[in-house]
Amino acid sequence: MSNLSGVELPVLEPEAVAPCCPPLTSAELSEADAVKMAAMFKALGDPVRLRLFSKVASHPDGEACVCDIQDVGVSQPTVSHHLKKLKDAGLLTSERRGTWVYYRVEPSVLAAMGQLLGQAAA
Numbered sequence: 001m002s003n004l005s006g007v008e009l010p011v012l013e014p015e016a017v018a019p020c021c022p023p024l025t026s027a028e029l030s031e032a033d034a035v036k037m038a039a040m041f042k043a044l045g046d047p048v049r050l051r052l053f054s055k056v057a058s059h060p061d062g063e064a065c066v067c068d069i070q071d072v073g074v075s076q077p078t079v080s081h082h083l084k085k086l087k088d089a090g091l092l093t094s095e096r097r098g099t100w101v102y103y104r105v106e107p108s109v110l111a112a113m114g115q116l117l118g119q120a121a122a
Contacts, residue, residue: 037112037116039090040089040112042089043085043088043089043091044086044091046085048073048074048078048079048082052069052072052082052083053086053091055069056069056092056103056104056105057105057110063102063103064103065102065103066079066083066100066101066102066103067100069103083101083103086103087103090106091105091109092105092106093106
């Protein structure tokens, strides 16, 4: 279980989180932006990874110990494999504390995905 009860995590101001790419409706994605975003969406294209990402993103402490999120119906080594894929895609960051690894959503990721998909064509 998480041992961060009572610890206040920093809150990033919206202007401190810069999305990587313009909204799809405002301009064509560059090749580099398309490659970056495709890797993120590919990583989230697996149901187990999407659940793990959601568990980390919605965790009350702003980060989650692997021990708190591993109940997704697959073995622990498989959970570790999926978390590594999410981390490699730039969706999560991690920090080892003793025997446990704590994961946190990269703040710019949610901003980038939200901005990319947020403005629907009228």
